Amino acid sequence: MDENESVIDARIQRMRPILRTIAEAWMPPKLRSDLDASDLVQHTLLEAHQSADLLARLNEPQFSAWLHTALRHNFLDAVRRVNVLKSKGVGPISVSELEDSCLRLEELLVANDTSPSEVLERNEQSLRLLEAMQTLPERQRQAIIQKHLRGASLKQVAESLEISESAAAGLLHRGRMALVAILEKPES
Amino acid sequence: MNRRNDDVGERDGWDSDSNSEWLIRCEQAAEHGSRTEICNDNEAMASEHRRCYEWVEALASPIRHALTEPTSPPMIPEYEDLVEIGRGGMGIVYRGLHRETHRVDAIKVLRPDRFGQHSRSRSNASSLLRQEAKLAARVAHESILPVYQVGEVDGCTWFSMQLVEGVSLHDRMKEGPLSPELASDIMERVARAVDAVHRQGILHGDIKPHNILLEGQSRRPWITDFGVAELANDTSSRLGIAGTPAYMAPELIQGIFPGLPSDGKPIERTIATDIYSLGATLWALLAGQSPCEAFGVGPVAMQRIAEGSQPWLPAKVVSIPEPLLRICKKCTALDPKDRYASAAEMADALSDWLNRPRWNRHFPRLRFLLQVMVAPSLLVSGVITWWLRQSNGAEAWVWASLVSPYVPLFLAFGLSRGHAAADVRAKRELWSMWIGHMLGSLSCLISLRLLCHPNADRATAMAYPILAGLSSAVFIAKSGNFWASYRWIGLAWAILAILFSLAPESNAIGFGVAAAITCIWIARGDRAFREHSSATTT
Numbered sequence: 001m002d003e004n005e006s007v008i009d010a011r012i013q014r015m016r017p018i019l020r021t022i023a024e025a026w027m028p029p030k031l032r033s034d035l036d037a038s039d040l041v042q043h044t045l046l047e048a049h050q051s052a053d054l055l056a057r058l059n060e061p062q063f064s065a066w067l068h069t070a071l072r073h074n075f076l077d078a079v080r081r082v083n084v085l086k087s088k089g090v091g092p093i094s095v096s097e098l099e100d101s102c103l104r105l106e107e108l109l110v111a112n113d114t115s116p117s118e119v120l121e122r123n124e125q126s127l128r129l130l131e132a133m134q135t136l137p138e139r140q141r142q143a144i145i146q147k148h149l150r151g152a153s154l155k156q157v158a159e160s161l162e163i164s165e166s167a168a169a170g171l172l173h174r175g176r177m178a179l180v181a182i183l184e185k186p187e188s
Numbered sequence: 189m190n191r192r193n194d195d196v197g198e199r200d201g202w203d204s205d206s207n208s209e210w211l212i213r214c215e216q217a218a219e220h221g222s223r224t225e226i227c228n229d230n231e232a233m234a235s236e237h238r239r240c241y242e243w244v245e246a247l248a249s250p251i252r253h254a255l256t257e258p259t260s261p262p263m264i265p266e267y268e269d270l271v272e273i274g275r276g277g278m279g280i281v282y283r284g285l286h287r288e289t290h291r292v293d294a295i296k297v298l299r300p301d302r303f304g305q306h307s308r309s310r311s312n313a314s315s316l317l318r319q320e321a322k323l324a325a326r327v328a329h330e331s332i333l334p335v336y337q338v339g340e341v342d343g344c345t346w347f348s349m350q351l352v353e354g355v356s357l358h359d360r361m362k363e364g365p366l367s368p369e370l371a372s373d374i375m376e377r378v379a380r381a382v383d384a385v386h387r388q389g390i391l392h393g394d395i396k397p398h399n400i401l402l403e404g405q406s407r408r409p410w411i412t413d414f415g416v417a418e419l420a421n422d423t424s425s426r427l428g429i430a431g432t433p434a435y436m437a438p439e440l441i442q443g444i445f446p447g448l449p450s451d452g453k454p455i456e457r458t459i460a461t462d463i464y465s466l467g468a469t470l471w472a473l474l475a476g477q478s479p480c481e482a483f484g485v486g487p488v489a490m491q492r493i494a495e496g497s498q499p500w501l502p503a504k505v506v507s508i509p510e511p512l513l514r515i516c517k518k519c520t521a522l523d524p525k526d527r528y529a530s531a532a533e534m535a536d537a538l539s540d541w542l543n544r545p546r547w548n549r550h551f552p553r554l555r556f557l558l559q560v561m562v563a564p565s566l567l568v569s570g571v572i573t574w575w576l577r578q579s580n581g582a583e584a585w586v587w588a589s590l591v592s593p594y595v596p597l598f599l600a601f602g603l604s605r606g607h608a609a610a611d612v613r614a615k616r617e618l619w620s621m622w623i624g625h626m627l628g629s630l631s632c633l634i635s636l637r638l639l640c641h642p643n644a645d646r647a648t649a650m651a652y653p654i655l656a657g658l659s660s661a662v663f664i665a666k667s668g669n670f671w672a673s674y675r676w677i678g679l680a681w682a683i684l685a686i687l688f689s690l691a692p693e694s695n696a697i698g699f700g701v702a703a704a705i706t707c708i709w710i711a712r713g714d715r716a717f718r719e720h721s722s723a724t725t726t
């Protein structure tokens with residue numbers, strides 16, 4: 001593997017945990033049993049490797065945009081497939097609504113020049129937060145994603161994970177402490 | 189119920205029976221923004237909970253916000269049929285029908301999802317939105333959206349303004365760089381609007397392609413979003429360093445990087461910081477990409493901009509005309525004193541470029557005629573006049589030879605006028621100057637002949653210094669609005685006028701040679717003749 005390939009491979013691999021958190025945050029609870037976020041991310045990264053020549057020529061915002069677009073397409077394709085397969089049981093999943101959400105997320109991560117001055121650090125910190133979430137245990141991660149990325153209340157988090165409110169509060173607090181510990185460390 | 193390992197927190201004691209109820213109260217209090225009162229029974233742990241909650245929430249809220257589906261429009265009594273058409277950091281913009289007037293307006297409403305129902309930040313944001321409406325309403329200009337009404341609904345401030353159907357320049361840039369003519373035309377009008385804003389004592393603070401709407405077919409630009417605008421010298425301003433890093437002046441970026449030297453000067457927004465943003469916006473339109481895209485978005489690139497060491501080179505290969513690049517560079521000079529003193533000055537510079545003479549476009553053969561017809565005829569005329577005078581030729585032939593080169597010169601100008609409508613200021617100025625030169629020359633020659641009567645040779649000898657002097661005046665006058673080298677040509681003709689007086693016998697040849705050289709120099713040097721090859725590829 002030459003140097004260019006290893007550089008692009010490192011850039012792609014760095015996005016793995018970030019894309020996985022994004023995919024999990026997009027995932028409505030009722031689809032969680034039918035869709036696997038890691039499969040979607042794996043598929044997306046495979047496409048990225050196949051397009052390594054193209055990606056090597058892109059700057060960071062364009063690179064992120066490419067990966068997010070690929071993930072979005074894969075995610076929406078998967079949602080459509082599930083809708084077809086389970087057309088009676090799944091209930092209405094509006095593809096356009098999901099697409100809108102995806103687009104908005106992309107705006108946040110890619111449009112680096114659209115917000116006030118704090119945006120300088122914010123984008124990088126946002127990416128680090130999404131990355132750090134993948135280091136949490138499964139249940140803590142689910143709780144944190146429900147609470148902080150999907151805006152659920154403590155009660156809704158508890159119901160979604162089928163645990164008591166006190167257990168959910170414990171999960172959330174331990175998850176947050178772990179995230180803060182990671183994010184407070186200077187980036188290597 | 190299935191409890192897994194990470195559901196219980198025996199290891200850190202946070203989930204023990206005694207703490208579980210307390211933890212729920214802390215969590216619920218954090219959700220409702222009233223943490224202190226409820227969680228003060230264990231201040232250290234409460235403080236840790238609060239710190240972690242706020243840390244994660246601060247980073248997660250923009251991401252959550254990005255994932256949020258469009259919110260349902262508010263119920264504003266004055267308006268109906270509200271449809272969301274855009275959202276920014278502080279507000280959501282709806283299109284709505286005014287019930288009384290049946291006019292379709294744009295209504296900007298404070299974002300309820302970003303500012304909690306009872307939070308202090310909502311009242312701050314409300315006052316900022318009111319301030320935005322107030323400042324925008326103070327400026328009456330054809331490119332500033334008029335504000336109609338301000339109100340409040342469900343604790344959220346809103347204001348209505350004229351609805352413009354069009355795209356932002358940011359969206360337009362996605363199709364590629366704008367043509368230099370279109371970009372200059374838009375930015376000239378934007379700069380005049382910003383000047384009107386400044387004359388009201390207001391600093392916009394966030395000029396960028398996202399905040400300039402291009403109205404449909406008319407291509408009329410509209411400046412929007414006075415969200416971070418403030419009154420100049422407003423000491424009570426709560427905005428601090430606001431704006432968009434990619435379009436932010438170096439002296440403001442220095443405020444983001446406290447390590448950078450700021451010469452001890454207070455960091456504040458001024459007219460010069462708005463002019464920097466205007467220049468960066470013009471550059472972005474010409475390059476088809478924002479400075480962020482070209483230079484990168486990290487702190488290193490920002491630091492280079494703050495230090496003035498970032499060259500303004502687009503990442504893509506684009507062609508930017510040299511004069512426009514100079515305007516961009518003047519606007520984005522590191523030292524605010526080196527920038528245009530006002531937005532109107534920048535608008536004037538753009539206007540001058542838009543009105544520049546473009547002979548290659550209007551009359552492609554003029555350059556050819558100057559080199560092939562006018563220059564040789566001037567040379568031949570000089571030689572023939574000299575020969576006629578030396579050989580005591582008939583006076584009528586001497587005068588005919590002396591005046592003859594003016595015929596192709598003014599024929600060429602006459603034809604050029606026919607090829608282009610006189611709608612370009614530069615063209616009108618040029619035409620007036622040469623008509624003046626011709627009339628002045630003819631009247632001087634006639635006067636000379638009458639004054640020197642019956643000595644015709646003396647009259648022709650005196651004619652050349654006068655023609656040279658008049659040429660000097662015309663070229664010096666042209667140097668102000670046209671090619672700067674005309675001043676050197678004018679100076680040379682002034683010297684020649686004196687020399688011709690010293691050597692009256694040979695001044696006809698001297699005049700012919702000098703005039704021919706001048707024609708070729710102009711045809712080869714004047715940018716108006718080289719327009720198509722003047723673009724700088726960067």
